[in-house]
Amino acid sequence: MDATGRIEQIISPSVEAMGYEVVRVQISGGQRSVLQIMAERADGAAMTVEDCADISRSVSALLDVEDPIREAYTLEVSSPGIDRPLTRLKDFERFAGFEAKLDTRLASSDGRKRFRGTLKGVEDGLVCIETEQGAARLEFDNILRAKLVLTDDLIRASQEAQG
Missing domain, CATH: 3.30.300.70 (RimP-like superfamily, N-terminal)
Known part of the structure; x- marks a missing residue:
């Protein structure tokens, strides 16, 4: 460890x-x-x-x-802040619908290691993200770094959550 x-x-x-x-x-x-x-x-x-x-x-x-x-x-x-890192599997579920950037350790089947798009949650233990290039399903253990992208939708949701 x-x-x-x-x-x-x-x-x-x-x-x-x-x-x-x-x-x-x-x-x-x-x-x-x-x-x-x-x-x-x-x-x-x-x-x-x-x-x-x-x-x-x-x-x-x-x-x-x-x-x-x-x-x-x-x-x-x-605190993690509004454009927080996503470090736990439950973070990808919790922030489904928001834009995120992810970097993977190993390239996906189409050769990409960088993904930016809308989180779609977790299915069968895989992180799902919809990008301009299409949908991707990524092994959680292969994700090197991930964070939310600061957008108007994220700011609005954060403000609503804070009352």
Whole structure:
């Protein structure tokens, strides 16, 4: 298991018990590593600065005990934002009908590794997306990176969800 997987394993139970879900754990380099924890409220409400601070305090305590990162690092806790990354299979279902960009590890049967189009959900464990080139069904494990595209429809849906 890589470092981010180990960290997610350490922090997820505590974060979930607090009423949040871990969206992504990422470590970026430089002279001082940055550990980014992206989380969202399990109830679907908007994340606040206080939510991020609460998660940060809890995660800091857990990581101090477990010490999965040997060198000095900066902890950054954030919400996914409106044009969020899609990191879990359920994200592709939840955001069906919205535009997304996906990059795959391996090329599809037509030679493409990049897809942009409207998410159509998940069928038989495959992520479905309708692109200008036609429909594509992609293995979730083959998706390297995916995120929503900021569109008027996404902004409107986000505003409606926030009341």
